Amino acid sequence: MRYACLIYYHPKTLFGGSPQANAVLAECAGYDEVLRASGHFVTAEALVLPEEAMTVQVRDGKMSSVDGPFMETKEILGGIIVIEARDLNEAVRVASGHPLATIGFIEVRPVVDFSQPPPAL
Amino acid sequence: MSTAGPRDALEAAYRTEARRVLATLIRLLGGFDAAEEALHEAFTAAAEQWPRQGVPANPYSWLVSAGRFRTIDRWRREARLTGALPELMALAEPTPEPAMPEDIQDDELRLIFVCCHPALTPDARIALTLREVGGLTTEEIARAYLTPAPTIAQRIVRAKAKIRDEAIPYEVPDRDDLPARLESALQVIYLIFNEGYAATEGPNLTRADLCAEAIRLGRLMVELLDQPEAQGLLALMLLHEARRATRVDASGDLVLLEDQDRALWDRALIAEADGLIGRAIASRRIGPYILQAAIASVHAEAAGTAETDWVQIVALSDVLGRVDPSPVVALNRAAAIGMRDGPQAGLAAIEAVMGQGGLDGYHLAHAARADMQRRLGLTEAARTSYRRAIELTRQPAERRFIEGRLGQL
Numbered sequence: 001m002r003y004a005c006l007i008y009y010h011p012k013t014l015f016g017g018s019p020q021a022n023a024v025l026a027e028c029a030g031y032d033e034v035l036r037a038s039g040h041f042v043t044a045e046a047l048v049l050p051e052e053a054m055t056v057q058v059r060d061g062k063m064s065s066v067d068g069p070f071m072e073t074k075e076i077l078g079g080i081i082v083i084e085a086r087d088l089n090e091a092v093r094v095a096s097g098h099p100l101a102t103i104g105f106i107e108v109r110p111v112v113d114f115s116q117p118p119p120a121l
Numbered sequence: 122m123s124t125a126g127p128r129d130a131l132e133a134a135y136r137t138e139a140r141r142v143l144a145t146l147i148r149l150l151g152g153f154d155a156a157e158e159a160l161h162e163a164f165t166a167a168a169e170q171w172p173r174q175g176v177p178a179n180p181y182s183w184l185v186s187a188g189r190f191r192t193i194d195r196w197r198r199e200a201r202l203t204g205a206l207p208e209l210m211a212l213a214e215p216t217p218e219p220a221m222p223e224d225i226q227d228d229e230l231r232l233i234f235v236c237c238h239p240a241l242t243p244d245a246r247i248a249l250t251l252r253e254v255g256g257l258t259t260e261e262i263a264r265a266y267l268t269p270a271p272t273i274a275q276r277i278v279r280a281k282a283k284i285r286d287e288a289i290p291y292e293v294p295d296r297d298d299l300p301a302r303l304e305s306a307l308q309v310i311y312l313i314f315n316e317g318y319a320a321t322e323g324p325n326l327t328r329a330d331l332c333a334e335a336i337r338l339g340r341l342m343v344e345l346l347d348q349p350e351a352q353g354l355l356a357l358m359l360l361h362e363a364r365r366a367t368r369v370d371a372s373g374d375l376v377l378l379e380d381q382d383r384a385l386w387d388r389a390l391i392a393e394a395d396g397l398i399g400r401a402i403a404s405r406r407i408g409p410y411i412l413q414a415a416i417a418s419v420h421a422e423a424a425g426t427a428e429t430d431w432v433q434i435v436a437l438s439d440v441l442g443r444v445d446p447s448p449v450v451a452l453n454r455a456a457a458i459g460m461r462d463g464p465q466a467g468l469a470a471i472e473a474v475m476g477q478g479g480l481d482g483y484h485l486a487h488a489a490r491a492d493m494q495r496r497l498g499l500t501e502a503a504r505t506s507y508r509r510a511i512e513l514t515r516q517p518a519e520r521r522f523i524e525g526r527l528g529q530l
Binding site for chain 1: 154157158161162165168252258259260261270271273274277278
């Protein structure tokens, strides 16, 4: 199965220049290769900070957009890694090995299997 | 080197060897997480090397060596980067390779008993054993338990942390402790069997590999120690297994017990089960598995539904309900009352059981109620019950069967 690992961190912590943060950033640079070597890697992208982002929506056929979301004091979504894993526990174990898990947090989300019926809510 | 295609060989090796390789790697590497990553790396290595170099004569030994070698190699690299951790490096020292079949079997027993250790909560024991010994995914366990997958995943994470933090030994308990630790292990084995017998997903109604795995573990337990409940569980699984071929038709649709071709039931398995039941009952220590096996045996002996000794089945169900009360046991007893005393009594009994709660999400409870309503000519009520059962059924063949019943109304 595939799982999206959504990486959240606090920008001021990660880019604040502390030795720990700098070590994490250095380690992140090669981590795709670690995942590729272990056979878990599907795809990965790091995201520019949300102040460079736009949010768009269409209602009644009209598009409206705003800039942001703005960085407040909370952690931001900073990267997405899609991995192949046997199950949720393996995905969590793989995600826990990512350097950013030591400074931010990682949400592990199963990718939808469209052969299954949609959730009944 | 085998002549089978490497890809088929790899899939076969995953089915038959993965759990045994894991059990050995946990002993060699000293922990679940390291062993699981090593298992993954071993199969990654196999996918790379088997197509080029051929399939090894002994995939188990090859996979254990590959997983261990890759992990130790990775530890050495990490140790150079981060400063050596002596306790990890100690594990990297050569240890005797497991070559003898007894070693492999011992590793599997070690794994069963560490997963079923009393320091873990009962829920955690079951989840961990289903995943590590039975090879189910977190998601399959979640569906079997009608529980969200993150809940199961968390149980497994915490159980592993507890095993690590409390340094629970990776060993088969001595004979004094074995009986006390057997009950949880048997429960887990039966759940693996049930997951295979009535798979919660997938195109096929039965997943023979899971059933075979549960029976294998059941036999291991019977061989390990002379315990009547272990015999009872093995007998129960064998009696289900004996009927497997008749449980679905050629198009993969479900066939009810009353419509199954009893001439095709596997008489050798039934005879083996009866022998086990006889041994277990002779011990005079009667537990839930022996009772369930005895009920299944009454069905196996009968030439048809009409010839079935429903009086005896209700009587055995009464005892079972006292020894091991549960909503599903009560439901099965109510359905047997319907066979003994007719649909009116059956419907009343089923509704009484459902009224006590705990079965609202269980599709077979709604299907059983629908069958009694159908037999009583309560067509509208039966329709509503069948529809509810269909909503709750995930297994396609089971859903088709209930839809067929609904269509016949």
